[in-house]
Amino acid sequence: MPRKIDVLIVDDEEQIRSLFYTMLEHAGVRDIYVCESLGESVGIVASHNVDVVVLDLFLGEIGGVDTVSAFKELFPDLPVVVVTGYDQDGLSYKCFESGASDFLIKPEVSQMLLYKSCVYAVERDIIQKHSQMESERANTYLDIAGVMMLVLDKNGDIVLINKKGCDILGYDSADELVGKNWFDTCIRPEDRDRIEQVFLTVVGASNTKVVQCENAVVRKDGSTRFVSWRNSNTPYRGEIVSLSSGEDITKQKVMMDALKASEHRYRRLFESAQDGIIILDFDTGQILDVNKYLLDLLGYTHKEYLGKKVWEIGPLSEVISNKNVFLELKQKGYVRYESRVASSGSGEPVNVEFISNSYRVNGQTFIQCNIRNITARVVLEERQRLIIRILKLLNAPYSVQTTISDLLEMIQEFTGIEAIALRLQEGEDYPYFMYKGFDQSFIFLENFLCRTDNQGCNVFDEHGKPILDCMCGCVIRGNVDKSLPFFTPNGSFWTNSTTELLEANAGQPLSSSQMKTRNRCNTEGYESVAIIPLSTGSDIIGSIQLNDSRKGVFTLGLIGFMEELALTIGVAVARAWQEDRIKILEVAKTKDLLQSSRQLNSGIAHELRTPLQAIFNSFEIMKAVSQEECPNQLCTRCTSSCSFREEMVQMAEGGIDRSSYSIQVLDSLSEYSKAASSEELHLINLFTELNTIIKTLRYTDYFKCFSAEAFRLVDRTSRECSIMMNRVDFSQLIINLCRNAREAIDHDHPCIQIVLDLVDNESVITIQDNGKGIKSDLGDTIFEPYFSTKENPDSHNQGLGLSIVKNIVLAYGGNITYNSRSGCTEFILKFSCIQEQTQEE
Amino acid sequence: MKKMKILIVENDVIVNRIWSSWLSRKQHQIRCAISAAEAISLIDEEMPDLLLLDLRLNGPSPKASGLRVFDYARRKNPDVPVIFITGLEYDVELYRKAKGFSDHDNSVGKYTTMVKKPISIDKLTDMVQSLEI
Numbered sequence: 001m002p003r004k005i006d007v008l009i010v011d012d013e014e015q016i017r018s019l020f021y022t023m024l025e026h027a028g029v030r031d032i033y034v035c036e037s038l039g040e041s042v043g044i045v046a047s048h049n050v051d052v053v054v055l056d057l058f059l060g061e062i063g064g065v066d067t068v069s070a071f072k073e074l075f076p077d078l079p080v081v082v083v084t085g086y087d088q089d090g091l092s093y094k095c096f097e098s099g100a101s102d103f104l105i106k107p108e109v110s111q112m113l114l115y116k117s118c119v120y121a122v123e124r125d126i127i128q129k130h131s132q133m134e135s136e137r138a139n140t141y142l143d144i145a146g147v148m149m150l151v152l153d154k155n156g157d158i159v160l161i162n163k164k165g166c167d168i169l170g171y172d173s174a175d176e177l178v179g180k181n182w183f184d185t186c187i188r189p190e191d192r193d194r195i196e197q198v199f200l201t202v203v204g205a206s207n208t209k210v211v212q213c214e215n216a217v218v219r220k221d222g223s224t225r226f227v228s229w230r231n232s233n234t235p236y237r238g239e240i241v242s243l244s245s246g247e248d249i250t251k252q253k254v255m256m257d258a259l260k261a262s263e264h265r266y267r268r269l270f271e272s273a274q275d276g277i278i279i280l281d282f283d284t285g286q287i288l289d290v291n292k293y294l295l296d297l298l299g300y301t302h303k304e305y306l307g308k309k310v311w312e313i314g315p316l317s318e319v320i321s322n323k324n325v326f327l328e329l330k331q332k333g334y335v336r337y338e339s340r341v342a343s344s345g346s347g348e349p350v351n352v353e354f355i356s357n358s359y360r361v362n363g364q365t366f367i368q369c370n371i372r373n374i375t376a377r378v379v380l381e382e383r384q385r386l387i388i389r390i391l392k393l394l395n396a397p398y399s400v401q402t403t404i405s406d407l408l409e410m411i412q413e414f415t416g417i418e419a420i421a422l423r424l425q426e427g428e429d430y431p432y433f434m435y436k437g438f439d440q441s442f443i444f445l446e447n448f449l450c451r452t453d454n455q456g457c458n459v460f461d462e463h464g465k466p467i468l469d470c471m472c473g474c475v476i477r478g479n480v481d482k483s484l485p486f487f488t489p490n491g492s493f494w495t496n497s498t499t500e501l502l503e504a505n506a507g508q509p510l511s512s513s514q515m516k517t518r519n520r521c522n523t524e525g526y527e528s529v530a531i532i533p534l535s536t537g538s539d540i541i542g543s544i545q546l547n548d549s550r551k552g553v554f555t556l557g558l559i560g561f562m563e564e565l566a567l568t569i570g571v572a573v574a575r576a577w578q579e580d581r582i583k584i585l586e587v588a589k590t591k592d593l594l595q596s597s598r599q600l601n602s603g604i605a606h607e608l609r610t611p612l613q614a615i616f617n618s619f620e621i622m623k624a625v626s627q628e629e630c631p632n633q634l635c636t637r638c639t640s641s642c643s644f645r646e647e648m649v650q651m652a653e654g655g656i657d658r659s660s661y662s663i664q665v666l667d668s669l670s671e672y673s674k675a676a677s678s679e680e681l682h683l684i685n686l687f688t689e690l691n692t693i694i695k696t697l698r699y700t701d702y703f704k705c706f707s708a709e710a711f712r713l714v715d716r717t718s719r720e721c722s723i724m725m726n727r728v729d730f731s732q733l734i735i736n737l738c739r740n741a742r743e744a745i746d747h748d749h750p751c752i753q754i755v756l757d758l759v760d761n762e763s764v765i766t767i768q769d770n771g772k773g774i775k776s777d778l779g780d781t782i783f784e785p786y787f788s789t790k791e792n793p794d795s796h797n798q799g800l801g802l803s804i805v806k807n808i809v810l811a812y813g814g815n816i817t818y819n820s821r822s823g824c825t826e827f828i829l830k831f832s833c834i835q836e837q838t839q840e841e
Numbered sequence: 842m843k844k845m846k847i848l849i850v851e852n853d854v855i856v857n858r859i860w861s862s863w864l865s866r867k868q869h870q871i872r873c874a875i876s877a878a879e880a881i882s883l884i885d886e887e888m889p890d891l892l893l894l895d896l897r898l899n900g901p902s903p904k905a906s907g908l909r910v911f912d913y914a915r916r917k918n919p920d921v922p923v924i925f926i927t928g929l930e931y932d933v934e935l936y937r938k939a940k941g942f943s944d945h946d947n948s949v950g951k952y953t954t955m956v957k958k959p960i961s962i963d964k965l966t967d968m969v970q971s972l973e974i
Contacts, residue, residue, distance in 0.1 A: 609957075609958040610853045610856060611853075612958075612959045613856050613958045613959040613960070614855040614856045614859060616961070616962075617856070617859045617959070617961075617962045618859060620962040620963065621859065621962060624962075659959070663959055
């Protein structure tokens with residue numbers, strides 16, 4: 001049943017109004033209103049229900065299409081059926097454009113046409129309103145959907161875009177965009193080809209499969225945002241269009257990029273870190289990642305690590321030796337310790353500090369192990385400790401010999417070098433002062449550096465200095481070309497392969513023509529050789545030589561350290577040397593005094609010999625003559641008094657006796673002087689020398705009465721000990737003391753014992769006898785010349801023995817004391833010992 | 842006991858006189874010289890059977906003067922026996938070295954003996970007697 005409608009007829013012609021009224025009335029329209037102008041119609045529409053308006057296009061004051069526009073302006077929601085006298089110039093089209101629902105030509109209007117036109121206009125309006133509502137609702141949905149909706153036709157022109165889309169793109173309304181080409185407007189030129197390709201795939205697809213993509217879109221202001229799309233196709237107004245929903249992922253994208261960048265940064269940190277880093281799975285201990293530094297440090301490839309258990313990797317097993325250690329690591333969460341591992345490069349052990357932390361990422365726990373190479377630090381610490389030890393040693397009150405011996409031992413122990421030696425200036429030359437690990441023959445052959453001519457005389461350079469041979473000589477003279485790789489800026493020589501060095505420099509004379517290397521180091525099989533100048537800072541006083549048969553023992557760092565040490569040692573040695581020189585000077589002074597007094601004695605002895613000769617022989621003749629039977633009986637003295645003759649004999653004997661005694665004194669003076677004839681020092685092995693002296697003495701008449709047990713040497717030393725002394729001086733010293741001991745013994749069970757001992761590197765020689773002892777109140781007066789305890793004028797003691805002893809002992813920087821009581825007297829001699837190693841020199 | 846012609850060369854006149862007196866008593870024919878020059882002129886006069894020679898005589902070169910007499914006598918008669926009398930062993934060593942004799946050889950060449958002052962008159966007599974042929 002047709003809808004009941006109310007119609008308003010607006011026409012300025014009375015007849016037309018009546019006609020249409022009648023037509024519509026008959027057709028069954030519910031209420032019909034009529035008026036002749038737009039003005040009147042306003043009142044009617046406002047006060048009555050009007051569903052549709054039948055409008056004449058020409059209402060007097062206005063006409064044509066403007067009438068429709070004017071009416072639609074007044075009542076935009078009211079459907080209008082235009083009725084006009086004629087249709088021309090596309091008037092009907094214009095009317096539709098302006099919002100007319102129908103267009104009728106008056107002559108053709110019938111009752112049915114008019115009625116239906118009105119009814120349809122109302123129906124269409126209702127449908128249109130409904131559809132508009134639907135569309136608005138859909139748009140609202142789209143707008144509040146939160147995603148961007150975009151429909152493009154097959155040319156890529158924008159058919160529809162929702163509010164969200166406009167927002168994202170920075171446009172106020174969709175109208176600004178609809179109809180424009182999407183690619184030209186919203187896609188960056190560089191992306192266009194790629195995105196169009198996606199678009200063509202979407203619209204060309206036979207199904208509505210969703211295609212995803214991401215791209216940047218250009219906003220109105222030229223900035224860009226990133227949109228993640230879900231694209232599909234759909235039919236729209238008879239053609240296939242693309243329908244895309246897009247989400248603004250700019251924020252996420254920026255975050256992702258930032259995350260990626262940060263990840264990249266951390267990766268670079270991880271890879272370029274100067275610590276070895278291992279990432280472990282907390283549960284299994286499997287290696288998840290290792291960085292490059294660790295690969296370089298320990299060897300193995302990245303692949304070899306991954307998936308392995310940490311304690312299965314060779315070098316790491318020294319750090320994390322087994323699963324238990326790993327478990328402990330897991331339990332504590334943080335572990336730190338130091339260890340040594342074998343390095344891949346040199347095979348040399350490196351010191352590492354191992355730090356392990358566990359941490360959680362996204363609910364998963366990892367263990368990160370940092371392995372830091374602390375070799376340099378450890379080496380530095382060890383060196384520091386060595387320097388401290390050396391400084392302590394250098395400041396200790398030991399002799400230069402002891403100090404340097406200990407020093408070389410320390411350095412040898414620290415460096416692990418096979419052989420080490422120290423040269424020190426002695427006169428013009430720089431012989432080895434001490435050495436360890438070198439063959440004696442090597443030292444013997446290489447001991448002196450001064451170049452000599454055929455006559456054995458030193459050869460001098462233009463500055464009047466003796467030319468020193470070999471590399472040692474160059475270093476000591478500072479005659480080094482520091483541009484050459486085997487010399488350091490501080491003037492040391494070093495090589496890790498003498499063979500290669502000689503080959504490389506074969507045929508080319510080294511920088512200075514003065515230099516002549518003997519190459520014995522190489523021929524003796526020493527590959528690594530370093531010679532470091534021993535300097536006081538201003539002067540080079542010697543050198544330290546390090547030799548090793550292995551190649552590649554040295555590093556520049558080690559040599560630098562040795563140079564540092566050499567400076568410390570040089571200064572200390574120079575100082576100690578100076579002190580020693582003063583001591584030596586003092587000794588020399590005493591020796592000089594001794595020497596000159598000896599010479600004087602010698603002169604006196606000689607001068608006295610001839611007069612004594614006369615006196616002695618005179619008494620002898622006197623005695624002989626007095627004893628003779630006087631051939632001439634006329635001699636009154638002879639006949640008169642035989643008692644006088646006897647008296648003469650006695651007097652002559654007395655004279656002979658005194659002269660003999662004087663001759664003995666002269667003899668001991670001579671002996672004393674003779675010892676001074678040689679200043680040469682000998683290295684005296686005390687045990688051997690004392691045994692020889694005892695043996696010799698026992699052959700003499702004076703000691704014949706001693707059995708082997710009664711005159712013997714008792715050795716209490718733990719090692720060989722030797723002193724430096726002139727051999728004659730030493731013999732005289734011991735013989736005098738033995739004679740002295742012998743003289744003190746006046747009974748039939750003589751016993752002399754020489755005890756040799758070593759106390760604090762001092763050799764102690766004690767000569768004990770079981771004689772009558774020395775009076776307690778004598779003190780040191782016994783050492784004064786011509787002092788004698790003898791009561792017997794026939795004694796062998798001329799009173800010089802002990803003073804000679806004392807002088808000799810003092811001249812060699814020794815010490816003599818004695819203890820005495822009846823039945824036991826001992827003289828104690830002390831001399832500083834020479835270190836065993838130096839004996840080989 | 843053979844009588845020998847002995848030339849005593851000793852610069853100390855007293856020692857010289859004692860020895861000559863004593864040896865004269867032993868029936869030897871003694872001549873005395875107190876300097877090298879005197880000794881040489883006496884050797885020129887007549888070659889002695891034995892020279893008793895002090896090594897150190899006063900003269901321009903005291904050390905060598907005795908040796909000069911020795912050399913002079915030996916040139917005239919290479920076999921003439923000589924007893925050196927000296928104050929110091931040092932002189933003997935010096936002479937040994939100069940003549941290239943062995944250190945261990947106690948005699949200084951043929952028929953030569955070295956004695957150190959002071960020497961007992963008996964020992965001197967024994968030595969002289971031991972040289973008698």
